[in-house]
Amino acid sequence: MGNLQSQVILDDCLSAMKHIGSSTIDLVYLDPPFFTNRFHFSVSRDRKKRFSFADVWSGLEDYAEFMEFRITEIHRVLKDTGSVFIHCDTSANFLLRALLNSVFEGNQFRSEIIWSYRRWSNSARGLLPSHQTILFYSKTDQYKFNILYGAYSETTNIDQILQLRTRDKQGISAYATDHEGKVIFAHEKKGVPLSDVWEIPFLNPKAKERTGYPTQKPVLLLERIIEISTNMGDLVLDPFCGSGTTLVAANLLGRHSIGIDISQEAVELTRNRLGSPTKTDSALLKKGRVSYQNVDKEALSILSGLDLLPVQRNAGIDAFIKIPIDNSLVPIRVQRNTETVMEAASKLARAANSKNSTKAILVRTKKNDDLFFNEKLPTLIELIDSTALCVREKIEELQAKSVSEKVSNRMLMGYNDQFCSPKVKF
Amino acid sequence: MGNLQSQVILDDCLSAMKHIGSSTIDLVYLDPPFFTNRFHFSVSRDRKKRFSFADVWSGLEDYAEFMEFRITEIHRVLKDTGSVFIHCDTSANFLLRALLNSVFEGNQFRSEIIWSYRRWSNSARGLLPSHQTILFYSKTDQYKFNILYGAYSETTNIDQILQLRTRDKQGISAYATDHEGKVIFAHEKKGVPLSDVWEIPFLNPKAKERTGYPTQKPVLLLERIIEISTNMGDLVLDPFCGSGTTLVAANLLGRHSIGIDISQEAVELTRNRLGSPTKTDSALLKKGRVSYQNVDKEALSILSGLDLLPVQRNAGIDAFIKIPIDNSLVPIRVQRNTETVMEAASKLARAANSKNSTKAILVRTKKNDDLFFNEKLPTLIELIDSTALCVREKIEELQAKSVSEKVSNRMLMGYNDQFCSPKVKF
DNA sequence: TACACCTCTGAATCTTCCA
DNA sequence: CTGGAAGATTCAGAGGTGT
Structure with a gap:
């Protein structure tokens, strides 16, 4: 580990791999390029004619051949304990699957990994694409695998x-x-145990890790792949290394690495990145999604029946009610179990002020503890009692009434006893 | 909509679909069976020989042919605005993709939907499979699509x-x-906008929904598919309907449906789940969009914060409050969107009477429609307004005030104009 | 029809400000 | 001074528009 080696080769990966010995690589990761954005399936065949698979591949042969040669080489250089992870474009997913099934004989398919992320876009029609597929194959059944836990x-x-x-x-x-x-x-x-669906944030537009290279992947994604399939000192190969994320991740984890790319620019970029390997310290991943939340399910469920815009990442406001007053939405907050009405009110008031709201609604969930709180309450806050609180108060009222009725009943009875028994005796 | 139809046919779907007219179906959902758990890729071809796709399909031809005929029929019965959703087994994913690309000409691929779920397992080696793929194709570019938002x-x-x-x-x-x-x-x-990765819990083994049929899917999953691709009154077809989840979901959402299955057992099961096969126009289904389950959950969530004993299958009572009055628990009910206060009150009163309760609490969720309802209200019922209702009323009050203030401000301004301008001139 | 350009969007960071 | 919370910013994708 003291002598960590990273090699970046400028060449077509097919010819470059010819110089790599058979059974020498522990892990191959690749994100192959695509010749066309979309493959064309302009099948103009006769409907009556029997379907033939040749039709499906028409227009794909060139690409299939291109990939077949390279995948065959990858298979050759892999150790018997080695694995390959292929990043798939949606449109070529099934083609690569078929190719790999053929080259990696004997059902060495391991997993279809789904890398899922949230992403920006204003897609109007259809579902917003927010995942990519990574195929995981091993050369033999004796593949290396380190179990990670989530x-x-x-x-x-x-x-x-x-x-x-x-x-x-x-x-x-x-x-x-x-x-x-x-x-x-x-x-x-x-x-x-780690599942085959990986939620890893998409490389953010503001991330320092960004190099400007189009299909750049988060270091974290590559780290996970390297961690589960290799050990320290192993050798990782990326035949289409692009901006060099694979090599950076391998370096950070103490694995040797070889990167190949046909573009001069990519090779230079990779060499530069290896000089100062930076990884975005994703705050989201470190702190977790939950840490950004401040509205819990219970608070929202108390407000169910209202048309709301829930607000996270704000300590004072749980949601905005989608009915404007004076052209601004009304902030609302539900009092938590752990806080007094005054505490809730001041948090809400501060947040509402900064949003220039003229009114804010606080939902009280507990009986009041402060006798003078009404005078202290900021003027922009309107107080409303939660259903649960109203119900509890109503029941207390009913209980009190029931008890007093019983008491008066008993008194009446006792009265009768004293008074009436003589009558009965009479 | 008043006359919702569900038809369950016992037959091979290929012959059954022959009786369905062309361009009549709005949505086809199918979860096709697989002949083998895993396809065998025992390719023993010569490594030196050029790769041929025929190798990939060897051993799959029968299955491919089986599916091709059926997918072609599906394409025929679909309306031009129609869509198909195919639930894919991992091993056949790429085969179905290829088939669909061919039969649905002109790049009518829409989405690869990932249904992801958490599952318990102590899998030792490899990644825990925890997703399934659903392919979404449309017949033309003019496909129906309702955007859901998250x-x-x-x-x-x-x-x-x-x-x-x-x-x-x-x-x-x-x-x-x-x-x-x-x-x-x-x-x-x-x-x-909804993404193509759907996190929907796997059917809990103890869930009531479970019928014992092996590949049963959650109703929620089917509901989402039906909601985004069809409107009320549309026609949904499931050629491999199994336990009938698709038809149940279609019914709940007010869509007509046809289910086909080759197994007698499956057809009977589906008919049973739908209630009586002849009596398709059940009261439950007439209520429309939202299923009873969801409504009840929402009703209970309004009461969150109370210590409750939820009551199932009672037309009048949603829950008992765990604080007794006169040694009997107090029943509570939340007014539904579909009913007036009086309707809710009389249902609750009847149920409460039969339980010998002296008091019952009704939570009102909508402004009252009946001016004299207070006199009509049964005496054992105590009325309480839901938080949402209180908030809505408060906002209306604030809006009114805001308007009147503006008006008076404007008047004041006019007043000032008249008064001050001389001063300025002075 | 093809393509270049412009607009809108929101995830997650960076930056600032405040207690 | 420091840490955390709130606000500002960047950028890629999707779609619309005009040439």
Whole structure:
């Protein structure tokens, strides 16, 4: 590891790979180029005629041949424990799949990885494309694989997962306990095994990592691929290295790497990037999506029935009500369990002021604790009690009434006892 | 819409579709069966020989032919505005893609939808498969498409959503301001257009929905497909209907439907799920767009913050509040969108009476329509307004005030004009 | 019909400001 | 001074428009 090697070759990868020995590479990652944005399927065949697969490939032969030669070379240079990850364009997905199935004989398909991300666009018609596919094949069944673990789903009860289970006398599954009746934890919290859907933020327009190269991938994506399929000191190859993200990631993780590209510009860019490998320290990924949220489901559900624009990333406002007053939307906030009405009010007031709102609505969820809060309440805030609070108060009122009725009933009864019994005796 | 039709046919879909007229169907959804779990790519060809696509398809011809005939029929019965959604097994993904590209000529590919879900597994080696692919093709460019909108990302800045933006002289994006330098609010934002990655929970093993049929899909998934590609009263076809989820979803959304399956068991199951096959015009389905399930969930969410005992399958009561009055729990009901306060009240009163409750709480969600309802209201019912209703009324009040203030301001201005101008002149 | 140019959008960063 | 929250900015994709 002390002597980490990265090599960048300016050449067509087919001829460059000829100089690489057979069974020498641990991982090949590639994001092949496409000759056309879209393949044309202008099949003008006779409907009555029996369908033939030749039709499907018409217009694709050149590309298929181009890729076949290269994939065959990739297969040759891979070690028996090696893997290949191919980044697929949507339109060529199925073609590459077919090619790989053929070259990597004996069902060495491992996974279809979905890289999903959120992205900007004002797509009007159809679904916004927001994923890319990466095909994962291995040369043999003895492929290297390091299991990575992800976070548990927010909805899972971790304790439940971690408790050891046994079967009781009736053979019914139950949680195991020790002699003191305490639960026994089965295994350490490793997390959930990584799934084949990877949510990794798309390279942001403001990211420092950006080089201006068109199809640049996030370093994080490549790091994950390298981590699961190689160990320290292994050798990674990218035959279409482009801006060199693969080599940067390999470097950062202590793997040797070879990059090939036919473009002079790409090779120079890669060499420069390797000089100072930078990786965007994605705040989103580090802190998690949840850390940006401030409206919880419960707060929103209290407001259900209103037409709302939920607001995250703002400590004071939970949502805007989509009915404007004086041309500005009205901010609304639900009082949290952990805060007093005054605390909620001042947070809301500050946020509303900065948005130039003339009015803001605070939904109170707990009985008031401060006798003088009405005078202290900022004037722009309108207070409304939550349904739950109203119901609770109504029930207390009813309970009180019920008790007092009982008391008066009992008194009446007692009165009768004293008074009437003589009558009965009479 | 009053006469919603669902038809379930026991037959091979190829022969059954022959009886369906050309250009009559708005949406075809299918989850085709697979002859083998995995296709075999036991290509023992000579490495030196030039790659030929015939190799790829060897062993697949039967299946390809089977599907080709059926997809061709599907193409025929589709209206010009119609779409098809095909649920793909991973191993046949690329085959179906190729077939569809051929049968749906002229690049009518729309989307590759990824249905992703979290699944429990202790898979040791490799990535946990946790997605399925749905291919979306349309017959022509004039396909029906209803845009659904989702929430903005947690990291998105609200100002950007609220404020109008322009470009300055240098062409750099900036927030727009009016002549006084005040921000201009943007037009109403609906949210983010739906992406092609759908995170929908896998059918929970214990879910009521589950019928025991192996490949059953969540109703939510089908509902989304139907919603984006059809309108009320349209006709949906599922040629491999299995347990009938497509037909159930179509019914819930007010679409006519035809289901075909070759298995007697599947057809019976579907008919049972739809209720009586002859009595398709059920009261439940007439209610329209939103399913009962969703409505009930929303009703309960309005009450969040209360300690409740939810009640299933009771026409009058949504839940009991876990605080007793006179030793009996208090029933509560939320007024539905489709009913008046009086209707809700009488349903609740009847149910509460039969439970011997002395008090019941009705949560009103809409402004009252009946002036004399207070006298008509059963005495055991206590009325409480929902938070949403209170907020809406408060906003109306504020709007009215704002208008009247403007008017009086204008009057004042006019007054000032008359009064002050002499002063200025002076 | 093809293509160049312009407009709109929102994710996630960078930057500033405030407590 | 420092850390975090709120505001400003960048940029690629999609679509519309005009030549």
